[in-house]
Amino acid sequence: MPTTITEPAADVVILGVGYMSGVIAAELTLPGLTYKVVAITKGPYWDYVNDFSTTKYDEWGVGLGRKYDSPLPLQSATIRNTPQQFALPVRRYTMPIQYHALGHGVGGAAQHYGGTMGRQGPWGYTQKSSTVTRYGQSFLDSVNPHSDLEDWPLTYAQYEPYYVEWEKAHGLCGDYNGSATNQPSDTGYPWMSQNYPLPPSPLTPVGQLFQTATQALGYHPFPHVSALASQPYINQYGVPVNPCVFDGYCGGPCDYACETGAKANAAYRTIPAAMKSSNFTLVLNSFIFRLDTDPASGLVTAARYYDPQGNVHIQPGKVFFNGMWGYNMIRIMLLSGVGAPYIWNSVPASVSGAVGRGLTNGYLPYKGTNVSGTLPSNGGNAYPAGNGSGGSVDIYDLMDDNFDHTNLNFIGGTEVGAGGYPGGGPGNITFAGSVSSASMGGTFKATQKDKYLPTKTTLSSTPFAHDLPTTDNYIDLDPHYTDIYGDPLARLTYDWTPNTYNGAIYLVNKVKDIFTKMGAQNVTIGSPVPPGGSTHNDWWGHHLRGGCRIGQDPNTSVWNKWNQCWSPVLNPVFNIFGAGEITNTSGDNVPSGTHVAGPQSYRAAEGIKQYLALATPGILP
Amino acid sequence: MVDQTRREFLKLGLAAAASAVTASAIEIPLFGNQNSSMQTQLNNANTQLANLKTRVNTVVGFVSLSITEQSLLEKIVETIIPTDTDPGAKEAGVIYFIDRALAGDYGQSANMFMDGPFVPPAQTGPITVGTQTYSAGSPKVRVGAGTNYQYPLNLREFWRVGLIALQAYANSAYGGNFETLSSANQLLLLQDLWGNKPTSFGKILPSDFAYEFTFMTWAGFLMDPIYGGNQNMVGWTYTGFNGVNFGNFYGEGKDQKTLMVATTPTRLKPASLAQYQQQASGSS
Numbered sequence: 053m054p055t056t057i058t059e060p061a062a063d064v065v066i067l068g069v070g071y072m073s074g075v076i077a078a079e080l081t082l083p084g085l086t087y088k089v090v091a092i093t094k095g096p097y098w099d100y101v102n103d104f105s106t107t108k109y110d111e112w113g114v115g116l117g118r119k120y121d122s123p124l125p126l127q128s129a130t131i132r133n134t135p136q137q138f139a140l141p142v143r144r145y146t147m148p149i150q151y152h153a154l155g156h157g158v159g160g161a162a163q164h165y166g167g168t169m170g171r172q173g174p175w176g177y178t179q180k181s182s183t184v185t186r187y188g189q190s191f192l193d194s195v196n197p198h199s200d201l202e203d204w205p206l207t208y209a210q211y212e213p214y215y216v217e218w219e220k221a222h223g224l225c226g227d228y229n230g231s232a233t234n235q236p237s238d239t240g241y242p243w244m245s246q247n248y249p250l251p252p253s254p255l256t257p258v259g260q261l262f263q264t265a266t267q268a269l270g271y272h273p274f275p276h277v278s279a280l281a282s283q284p285y286i287n288q289y290g291v292p293v294n295p296c297v298f299d300g301y302c303g304g305p306c307d308y309a310c311e312t313g314a315k316a317n318a319a320y321r322t323i324p325a326a327m328k329s330s331n332f333t334l335v336l337n338s339f340i341f342r343l344d345t346d347p348a349s350g351l352v353t354a355a356r357y358y359d360p361q362g363n364v365h366i367q368p369g370k371v372f373f374n375g376m377w378g379y380n381m382i383r384i385m386l387l388s389g390v391g392a393p394y395i396w397n398s399v400p401a402s403v404s405g406a407v408g409r410g411l412t413n414g415y416l417p418y419k420g421t422n423v424s425g426t427l428p429s430n431g432g433n434a435y436p437a438g439n440g441s442g443g444s445v446d447i448y449d450l451m452d453d454n455f456d457h458t459n460l461n462f463i464g465g466t467e468v469g470a471g472g473y474p475g476g477g478p479g480n481i482t483f484a485g486s487v488s489s490a491s492m493g494g495t496f497k498a499t500q501k502d503k504y505l506p507t508k509t510t511l512s513s514t515p516f517a518h519d520l521p522t523t524d525n526y527i528d529l530d531p532h533y534t535d536i537y538g539d540p541l542a543r544l545t546y547d548w549t550p551n552t553y554n555g556a557i558y559l560v561n562k563v564k565d566i567f568t569k570m571g572a573q574n575v576t577i578g579s580p581v582p583p584g585g586s587t588h589n590d591w592w593g594h595h596l597r598g599g600c601r602i603g604q605d606p607n608t609s610v611w612n613k614w615n616q617c618w619s620p621v622l623n624p625v626f627n628i629f630g631a632g633e634i635t636n637t638s639g640d641n642v643p644s645g646t647h648v649a650g651p652q653s654y655r656a657a658e659g660i661k662q663y664l665a666l667a668t669p670g671i672l673p
Numbered sequence: 674m675v676d677q678t679r680r681e682f683l684k685l686g687l688a689a690a691a692s693a694v695t696a697s698a699i700e701i702p703l704f705g706n707q708n709s710s711m712q713t714q715l716n717n718a719n720t721q722l723a724n725l726k727t728r729v730n731t732v733v734g735f736v737s738l739s740i741t742e743q744s745l746l747e748k749i750v751e752t753i754i755p756t757d758t759d760p761g762a763k764e765a766g767v768i769y770f771i772d773r774a775l776a777g778d779y780g781q782s783a784n785m786f787m788d789g790p791f792v793p794p795a796q797t798g799p800i801t802v803g804t805q806t807y808s809a810g811s812p813k814v815r816v817g818a819g820t821n822y823q824y825p826l827n828l829r830e831f832w833r834v835g836l837i838a839l840q841a842y843a844n845s846a847y848g849g850n851f852e853t854l855s856s857a858n859q860l861l862l863l864q865d866l867w868g869n870k871p872t873s874f875g876k877i878l879p880s881d882f883a884y885e886f887t888f889m890t891w892a893g894f895l896m897d898p899i900y901g902g903n904q905n906m907v908g909w910t911y912t913g914f915n916g917v918n919f920g921n922f923y924g925e926g927k928d929q930k931t932l933m934v935a936t937t938p939t940r941l942k943p944a945s946l947a948q949y950q951q952q953a954s955g956s957s
């Protein structure tokens with residue numbers, strides 16, 4: 053007979069134990085601090101040697117079966133393109149693209165990510181005001197109809213120290229970020245007060261070719277930033293890190309668990325630090341389903357969760373940190389009535405609320421925007437070797453406002469790079485999952501012979517400008533489907549926005565020039581599919597952004613400059629903080645939303661400490 | 674060899690049922706000596722089994738597919754990946770991979786979200802679901818996407834319905850069971866399904882079933898042998914894939930750090946997950 057159990061009250065209750073939550077846990081349990089911290093997550097605490105080292109080399113089980121991932125019968129999500137449509141539930145994990153392999157257990161989604169990183173430059177934080185100042189309001193209105201773009205509450209310079217802390221904690225590998233001078237006065241590139249703590253992994257010959265070619269074209273190349281430790285390392289919490297062994301079953305669409313702990317995530321960087329403190333309690337295999345609120349103050353009083361036996365636990369606390377990521381972070385707020393839910397209206401001026409608002413997709417290539425070419429002299433192995441985010445070289449020159457957009461019909465741009473290791477894991481399950489009517493018979497079979505042993509390198513890039521928030525893309529609760537416990541699923545309403553498409557049309561030619569300079573032959577550009585009526589895009593989940601934004605205005609954002617909840621205006625729920633890729637206002641086309649979200653977890657940790665020190669609880673100054 | 678062994682299993686397990694099967698369904702005599710006693714047959718099978726031990730991770734025999742499904746699916750997978758001078762779906766034992774998958778969690782849709790309502794994708798007009806009306810219908814979805822499968826059937830049932838409908842279409846459009854058609858017509862028929870040519874198809878969209886069997890055939894050719902297909906790693910050998918040979922599994926003296934920056938490809942004899950685990954645990 054399931055019962056209800058009230059747990060001893062904590063100072064800080066952490067909801068979900070992934071990347072962001074790990075920082076909160078480590079920072080609030082540092083020696084000398086006395087906060088009682090309780091962190092609750094669904095799923096187990098993975099042990100990389102025991103759980104992964106003999107069973108991870110398994111495309112069927114990991115790639116398609118998602119054996120280390122969140123089970124779909126527990127909880128799914130529904131998806132539609134427009135508010136007038138019925139939303140279809142995600143019923144199965146499929147290939148080539150995983151809809152929402154959101155992670156399960158300590159370490160969250162980053163247990164199986166590619167570890168690709170990269171700071172967001174100064175423009176990303178002020179892109180609304182910068183665009184309006186430089187090109188005018190009507191320009192922004194025309195590139196992004198129904199625009200819901202907002203600036204961040206702080207500038208890049210203000211976030212910079214938090215970037216440094218976060219990079220140190222996770223042992224990021226790289227060598228600056230393309231800044232020619234690395235001065236704070238640089239406006240385009242993210243200047244850095246300190247270099248990355250670890251050097252990049254060795255560059256591939258193709259990466260070096262890209263470096264030479266882009267330099268010759270006047271661009272500023274730098275090694276791709278990666279969170280897969282290139283060397284042994286000890287972080288500021290004294291947690292030792294093993295180096296990558298380059299087994300190659302790492303990134304790519306399947307995203308493999310790491311058998312050495314070299315792949316940075318909370319389980320092997322920050323939670324081990326918190327575990328040293330007797331003030332820290334980790335609650336595993338528990339599904340959080342509600343936040344209790346005090347009707348008078350609106351404040352959160354407790355989190356409720358189910359243990360594996362179905363008992364309900366009530367965990368009271370003074371302050372809460374929402375680290376559940378993705379639509380889970382939004383869904384728990386909507387289910388609990390915390391913050392003002394976003395209410396869509398076809399007239400942008402008539403929308404209201406902030407929770408679920410401003411959904412964007414951080415990685416969303418348009419169909420057909422691909423550029424490809426062949427390097428005749430470089431072959432190599434296409435089977436797994438290396439890791440998921442090393443070996444390549446990038447430029448930021450075609451990103452942000454690093455080039456003049458006058459007379460163009462989009463803002464922002466793309467990071468371009470080449471030369472990554474074949475470390476995306478085997479391509480067998482992704483290939484099988486992308487079959488068509490052409491994938492049958494002897495003639496087709498012949499195209500597969502020795503495909504892992506190419507004698508030429510195929511260069512390929514899918515540039516597109518970033519996805520901008522509009523009032524028509526959002527998350528709410530689905531009226532038809534529920535999770536296993538009977539609570540409504542998150543419903544995602546999302547369609548491609550024109551900025552990504554228009555940017556792609558322009559950027560493909562720039563990339564073509566780079567590939568040609570590298571000596572590639574037969575450089576061809578695909579024919580992009582125009583927006584509207586296109587087949588529903590597949591890139592959900594991995595890199596959803598927005599929907600629970602940080603901002604300057606409580607009407608359009610959930611979190612303030614301390615990542616503290618200030619929505620709704622009249623009765624702000626100021627004792628819940630949050631961070632995650634989801635809080636980005638911009639969906640800037642830095643491939644790594646995690647790298648942009650990470651520093652906010654340091655910011656939130658500081659905010660929580662300040663909040664607990666307030667004589668009268670309230671909004672932080 | 675694989676083939677023959679499979680049929681021996683078939684006979685042993687299903688001797689009583691075999692008489693009910695048409696000749697075209699099991700087209701090779703089960704044993705050369707039709708008069709041999711059950712005991713002799715068992716002895717033969719045991720010899721075959723002993724031979725199998727020289728092969729890695731090869732398990733043949735059925736746990737889920739029915740007799741009619743076995744013979745039909747065998748021809749489907751062999752049409753998709755035919756045997757030529759190199760091994761195809763037959764030698765890889767693709768049919769066993771599919772059989773195992775359908776018998777287990779995959780067939781039971783154990784990791785799928787299977788709650789209703791079930792609304793097909795790509796509905797254009799207004800639709801009413803429960804008390805709500807949606808003027809723009811439902812989203813158009815890529816075949817094979819996670820939101821595309823909207824049937825109130827687990828995957829085992831989906832395959833059952835699909836195979837029956839395919840056989841019915843073979844008879845109505847091509848005048849005979851799929852197994853009896855020329856290989857050119859077999860390929861044409863499978864392409865018809867991709868193109869949604871059949872007008873009635875057991876209440877499922879033919880292209881959804883076509884995606885499913887093409888996907889599973891290639892998966893059976895290329896997944897680790899631990900799942901029953903890719904026997905003797907013939908699929909990996911064909912595509913030049915290394916499995917878990919990271920450069921020195923058989924003492925080749927290469928390593929990942931060299932291979933990941935190489936400009937010429939190195940062919941490595943593949944190694945399987947089971948081999949890897951045996952090596953890791955020190956046994957062989």
Ligand SMILES: Cc1cc2nc3c(=O)[nH]c(=O)nc-3n(C[C@H](O)[C@H](O)[C@H](O)COP(=O)(O)OP(=O)(O)OC[C@H]3O[C@@H](n4cnc5c(N)ncnc54)[C@H](O)[C@@H]3O)c2cc1C
Binds near residue numbers: 161164338341
């Ligand atoms: C396949 C894939 C590839 C990716 N590749 C990259 C990449 O290369 N580079 C990059 O920067 N980012 C990448 N990402 C994104 C990156 O993993 C996330 O941005 C990051 O993990 C988010 O951190 P987080 O702390 O917000 O959430 P997570 O780390 O995901 O943690 C959330 C935690 O909350 C728990 N949780 C959720 N709901 C509940 C509930 N109801 N009850 C209890 N616990 C709950 C989860 O189990 C999890 O432990 C990738 C993501 C995926 C899925």
Ligand code: SF4
Binds near residue numbers: 281302309312313315
């Ligand atoms: S390649 Fe490196 S980072 Fe990736 S899973 Fe293997 S050891 Fe971990």
